[in-house]
Every structure is written in C-alpha cells, then in structure tokens.
Amino acid sequence: MTKQRKNIKMTSNTTPSPLVASASSYNSGYEPFKAFDGSSTGSTIGWKTNSGNSGWLQIDFGENTKICGFTLHSGKNGGYYLHQSSPKNFKLIGSYDGVKWNDINEYATTWGSNDANNISKKFECNYVDYRYYRLVVNSTGTSTLYIGELFFEEFELKLNEYPVSDRNILKATSDFVLFNIRFDNKNYILQDKVSENSDGFWATQLDRKPLSIGFN
Structure with missing residues (x-):
C-alpha cells in the first residue's frame, strides 16, 4: 500500500x-x-x-x-x-x-x-x-x-501474487487486508530457486502475468 x-x-x-x-x-x-x-x-x-x-x-x-x-x-x-x-x-x-x-x-x-x-x-x-x-x-x-x-x-493497493510452492515462506507486509476495496494493480512474482538470503527465495517482479514459465 x-x-x-x-x-x-x-x-x-x-x-x-x-x-x-x-x-x-x-x-x-x-x-x-x-x-x-x-x-x-x-x-x-x-x-x-x-x-x-x-x-x-x-x-x-x-x-x-x-x-x-x-x-x-x-x-x-x-x-x-x-x-x-x-x-x-x-x-x-x-x-x-x-x-x-x-x-x-x-x-x-x-x-x-x-x-x-x-x-x-x-x-x-x-x-x-x-x-x-x-x-x-x-x-x-x-x-x-x-x-x-x-x-x-x-x-x-497492490496485490502481489506468488506461485504456490511448499518451499515458499511468505512474510506479511501489513497487519490488515482491505477486502472491501478493489485492487487496481497487481504485481506478479516469479520464483525459480531458493536463495541464501533471509527471505528464503529470489523474486523477480513482473508488470504482467507470464504466459508460460520454465524452470531449469
């Protein structure tokens, strides 16, 4: 927000x-x-x-x-x-x-x-x-x-969308969610591997939803 x-x-x-x-x-x-x-x-x-x-x-x-x-x-x-x-x-x-x-x-x-x-x-x-x-x-x-x-x-309001993975550890950025307000913007987060940082993964922000995703 x-x-x-x-x-x-x-x-x-x-x-x-x-x-x-x-x-x-x-x-x-x-x-x-x-x-x-x-x-x-x-x-x-x-x-x-x-x-x-x-x-x-x-x-x-x-x-x-x-x-x-x-x-x-x-x-x-x-x-x-x-x-x-x-x-x-x-x-x-x-x-x-x-x-x-x-x-x-x-x-x-x-x-x-x-x-x-x-x-x-x-x-x-x-x-x-x-x-x-x-x-x-x-x-x-x-x-x-x-x-x-x-x-x-x-x-x-911006909504971050993460891929579902049992390796994801997502941390909340706010202590509340406004369900009565429309989200005008959405960020798509593409994860391809777990990193060494404290968040537990590398994330790349995109401005649109990817049509296809490939992993090595």
Missing part, C-alpha cells in the same frame, strides 16, 4: 474537470473551490460560510477515489490565521451517487489562539472508496466557520 497527498489545485467550483466543489453556503470571495486550490497562504484563502459556525464542504471527484485521511489548514485574515474558526466538532461522510450518504468518521479537536502561524491538523479515517466526500461541521470555537485548505490523502 502506498499513500500520498492528493493535490487537485482547483481554479473554480467546476475546474479542472471533472471536479466539482460545493458547500452549504459561502461568503463572497471565499468560494468552496478555494479550500481545494492547493494553497494555504495568501490574504483571502479557503472557504468561509456566509453566516454561522456550522455547515458543510463537499468535493465530487467525478469517479471513485480511495481516501484514508485528510489535513485541515486554518483560514486567514491579513497576517493572522483564524484557528478558532476552524472545525471543532465535525464528521466526514461519503457517497457513491451524491444522494445516499454514509458516515466515515467523526472528530472532535481544539485549535490554538489566532496568530501568524500556519497551523494544520491531520486526521485519519477509515479506508474508503467514494466519489463524493463531504465534511460536515457542527461547531467551531467562534461564531464563524472558516477552512483555509482541505487536503485529502489517497492510497493505492
């Missing part, structure tokens, strides 16, 4: 295609896409509701996207980051069709006082594969809701 930050760098609520950003409401100049534009610096960053300290922020990836966490950055006013207006009690939900939603994880956190430091918080979530993701915020530390930037963390 590999993990990496998903940088989508949106320039409007519908670009680049097929991405679509939306929200329960927004203040002029703080549209939903600005929370997904890849920048946590500047004078008018991120998404802000037009009133109240609750609401939701949504991204439609246009296709199922594997997510295992996300990072939140505080909004900014001039030279100060408004940490107290960042989400305090919130949850992440997902959907395949934008109609029926499923809870992924719930969160409760605290932020420090407003200052000039660009603070971020990273949150893990269940390993999921939805098209739509929505952050639902119930409260903040003030009377406003303001998110400077939201970065998702995506993951990729």
Whole structure:
C-alpha cells in the first residue's frame, strides 16, 4: 500500500474537470473551490460560510477515489490565521451517487489562539472508496466557520501474487487486508530457486502475468 497527498489545485467550483466543489453556503470571495486550490497562504484563502459556525464542504471527484485521511489548514485574515474558526466538532461522510450518504468518521479537536502561524491538523479515517466526500461541521470555537485548505490523502493497493510452492515462506507486509476495496494493480512474482538470503527465495517482479514459465 502506498499513500500520498492528493493535490487537485482547483481554479473554480467546476475546474479542472471533472471536479466539482460545493458547500452549504459561502461568503463572497471565499468560494468552496478555494479550500481545494492547493494553497494555504495568501490574504483571502479557503472557504468561509456566509453566516454561522456550522455547515458543510463537499468535493465530487467525478469517479471513485480511495481516501484514508485528510489535513485541515486554518483560514486567514491579513497576517493572522483564524484557528478558532476552524472545525471543532465535525464528521466526514461519503457517497457513491451524491444522494445516499454514509458516515466515515467523526472528530472532535481544539485549535490554538489566532496568530501568524500556519497551523494544520491531520486526521485519519477509515479506508474508503467514494466519489463524493463531504465534511460536515457542527461547531467551531467562534461564531464563524472558516477552512483555509482541505487536503485529502489517497492510497493505492497492490496485490502481489506468488506461485504456490511448499518451499515458499511468505512474510506479511501489513497487519490488515482491505477486502472491501478493489485492487487496481497487481504485481506478479516469479520464483525459480531458493536463495541464501533471509527471505528464503529470489523474486523477480513482473508488470504482467507470464504466459508460460520454465524452470531449469
């Protein structure tokens, strides 16, 4: 399994295609896409509701996207980051069709006082594969809701296939297997003899399943 930050760098609520950003409401100049534009610096960053300290922020990836966490950055006013207006009690939900939603994880956190430091918080979530993701915020530390930037963390699963042999000693590379997530990539391992190393065999990685295998 590999993990990496998903940088989508949106320039409007519908670009680049097929991405679509939306929200329960927004203040002029703080549209939903600005929370997904890849920048946590500047004078008018991120998404802000037009009133109240609750609401939701949504991204439609246009296709199922594997997510295992996300990072939140505080909004900014001039030279100060408004940490107290960042989400305090919130949850992440997902959907395949934008109609029926499923809870992924719930969160409760605290932020420090407003200052000039660009603070971020990273949150893990269940390993999921939805098209739509929505952050639902119930409260903040003030009377406003303001998110400077939201970065998702995506993951990729690869399945290694080994030939059956009574000489194989396979060691697990993870303490769990995700049976509810599709494997997009598969590695084929060709073994032709036992080696002297600690793993007990030589292995060659192929990018496709061999049509035939011969042993000397």
